[in-house]
Amino acid sequence: MEPIHIIGAGLAGSEAAWQIARAGVPVVLHEMRPAKGTFAHKTGDCAEMVCSNSFRSDDDVMNAVGQLHWEMRAAGGLIMAMAERHRLPAGGALAVDREAFSASVTQALQAEPLIQILPGEITDLPTDGNWIVATGPLTSDALAQAIRSVTGTDALAFFDAIAPIVHADTIDMSVAWEQSRYDKGETEAEQKAYINCPMTRDQYEGFIDALLAADKTEFHEGETAGYFDGCLPIEVMAERGRETLRHGPMKPVGLTNAHKPDEKPYAVVQLRRDNALGTLYNIVGFQTKMKYGAQTQVFRMIPGLENASFARLGGIHRNSFLNSPTLLDDRMRLRQRPNLRFAGQVTGVEGYVESAAMGLLAGRMAAAQAKGHDLPPPAPTTAMGALVNHITGGAEARTFQPMNVNFGLFPPLEDIRGGRKGRKDRYPAYTQRAKDDFAAWLAAQ
Known part of the structure; x- marks a missing residue:
């Protein structure tokens, strides 16, 4: 079986590689660091966290990002497993020892026989093969120019601190x-x-x-x-x-x-x-x-x-990101080059967890394709499904901006117990529906 290639070993690329290997498909993970660094990164480790050490709320009943944590754990996500292993006290949030976390992700990927990590910068978008571009918001100048050339649009951007x-x-x-x-x-x-x-x-x-x-x-x-x-x-x-x-x-x-x-x-x-x-x-x-x-x-x-x-x-x-509603299909493939999937913050999601979640989806979809199957995204009633639906068509392309997961992306609830519509009832109803639908999506694979 031909390997799937991933550009970028950040949180999205690392999670994608793990999911692909777990599906029994070989993967080559390309990472330009440490030979070529960025403004924010300090090491060559995979999944290096730079802006913060927090994955935000871990409440999977009342919080949308907590529900996303739950879904990633249910899917056997590497990022969540390593975050739990190196968890730090942070009240109701999930914060990690960032250096130990990234070192453990790196070790897990290196120990996986189906994963090959290759150093070096990729400066152009390949025209054949099965690829995932997970270069994150700090995509190198050369590859960013290649993306602009292929898509025919200027890369959108915002500033992060x-x-x-x-x-x-x-x-x-x-x-x-x-x-x-x-x-x-x-x-x-x-x-x-x-x-x-x-x-x-x-x-x-x-x-x-x-x-x-x-x-x-x-x-x-x-x-x-x-x-x-x-x-x-x-x-x-x-x-x-x-x-x-x-x-x-x-x-x-x-x-x-x-x-x-x-x-x-x-x-x-x-x-x-x-x-x-x-x-x-x-x-x-x-x-x-x-x-x-x-x-x-x-x-x-x-x-x-x-x-x-x-x-x-x-x-x-x-930070650079794509206008994904106009450029990506619901399998996260570039419409002009279906052999290319995009994952992570470069797609227009914002946050460590959201980035890794899009890597998880892209990895599972790419692995399914390599094995001759088509894997649809989870239902939009789930946290992952709501995110991918937003970036690949649910958002208004003209005003598209990076987005964290939130209940505003979920389809409205048809019925809330007793007719009450307060947050106390609405949020648990959202998360329970999401858990049921995500479990069904996993069971169907």
């Missing part, structure tokens, strides 16, 4: 305290998964002033890409109104200052553990485009971080 990471032993715990919002979590470790830095009103106002005045990285002349709303730099949020951050990543609700329990903070900066050792913490929601010198000055204004040492500062980079 990365949050800084702090060395834990430089956080002043006489000021900061450990607590998850609303003490969420079943264990004490989960209930104390975040480090919280409180601000008074005067401290918050001074922080906003410094943030707005700081030197920032500007776009190149002629660059018109916007931001993805789910990853806005904090400066952009602050420019929308002085109270925006206090009602966003710096909201103080559900938190009680352990050092001053009778004083309600005006704002709170949260840090989430970034590795299993607990030596690194990332500042939650603090994606930034400030220049490096400005970052250290501004972030050290945060109470508890006055002497902070940064393992990594934030930054901004350009």
Whole structure:
């Protein structure tokens, strides 16, 4: 059997390779790193996480991304298995030790006899064979140009930002305290998964002033890409109104200052553990485009971080994605070149889990084709089906933008128990329907 080739060993490419091999089909995984790096990647490992270490909510009853977790686990997903193995306390979220996670994904792929990992950059789109393009938002310039040439359109793009990471032993715990919002979590470790830095009103106002005045990285002349709303730099949020951050990543609700329990903070900066050792913490929601010198000055204004040492500062980079509604069919194949499937963030989904889920689907579809079968996508009532339906035809092509999974992508419910339409009833009905339909899709293969 001829192997299926995958370009890119990120989360989508790694998951696709795993699914193909599990189906008994050989696969060649091409990865340009570490010989050719990117702005954000630091290693040559597969499935390297760069922007955050969180897969977001793991609640598969009330949350759409939690339902997507459930579906990927049900399908034997490698990404979810390794995330669970290297899970860190994060309240109700699924956060991982990012270096151990990517190392384990790499080891699992290397140990699979049907998977061959080949280093080197692919600079053109092959005209024959069975290929999956999973190069992610940081597709190399040469391959991006090849994609533009084949599709006849300019690659769409948006800007994404990365949050800084702090060395834990430089956080002043006489000021900061450990607590998850609303003490969420079943264990004490989960209930104390975040480090919280409180601000008074005067401290918050001074922080906003410094943030707005700081030197920032500007776009190149002629660059018109916007931001993805789910990853806005904090400066952009602050420019929308002085109270925006206090009602966003710096909201103080559900938190009680352990050092001053009778004083309600005006704002709170949260840090989430970034590795299993607990030596690194990332500042939650603090994606930034400030220049490096400005970052250290501004972030050290945060109470508890006055002497902070940064393992990594934030930054901004350009992400490319396809106008998938016009270019891809519902099997995720490029209409002009059906031998090419696309998967991951380059298709216009946003988020680690969504990216890996599209890799899972593309891998299963490609493997089925190699074995002489046609595999349709899951029903649009499932989280995966809703996503692939959105990017391959459900979205308006003219205004297409990257999208996280959400219940707004699911078909409406025809009947809700007792006629009630509140979130408490609607969301569990969505997820139960999704579980039933996804299980049926798996059983039919």
